[in-house]
Amino acid sequence: EVQLVEAGGDLVKPGGSLRLSCAASGFIFSDNYMSWVRQAPGKGLEWVARIKTKADGGTTDYAAPVKGRFTISRDDSKTTLYLQMNSLKTEDTAVYYCTTGSVPAAFWGQGTLVTVSS
């Protein structure tokens, strides 16, 4: 059974930093592209970032609102996905989901809440 367990969400002040993690199990992590998707309170889904497999170069892509502030990374030895978030803004407040793949995002974690507020 595929399991994705996000952690690291917290209340942080504007301008602060936070690192999210996503522990994966039940599938071959190293063979899968992985993504982060977020959902602001009461709003729709917003794709954040994607990382390819090492075999495909491990390259990354980012949504325009987070480019230059967020960094997606992976540790295949630990089957864990990360999202380093810097220079956080109030508009980054959202539930952050870890997903397998990008389009389609076949499996989703339960999400972790990031609140950016002074």
Place this chain on the structure above:
Amino acid sequence: SYELTQPPSVSVSPGQTASITCSGDELGDKYVSWYHQKPGQSPVLVIYQDTKRPSGIPERFSGSNSGNTATLTISGTQAMDEADYYCQVWDSTAAVFGGGTKLTVL
């Protein structure tokens, strides 16, 4: 940047067919995925590559994509299908979601 447009809401009677559209420029040239999300839950993939259903998704869910419009069709809609539905595509270097459609079964 690429944009996907969905109607904010769709209503359907139980047992009837619900159709949710997703519009975008030359959308038929891209693969569309669809997700549903019930309150307080994570999204679930229901259609990928325009027409394919993941394992465990009922046959009443189907998809099509042509021209500038993709459509998610739910035949014999059930009360349990009431949820928010999102379409998604990959465009160049980014994934894009539609704004979402709230399906009400009444």
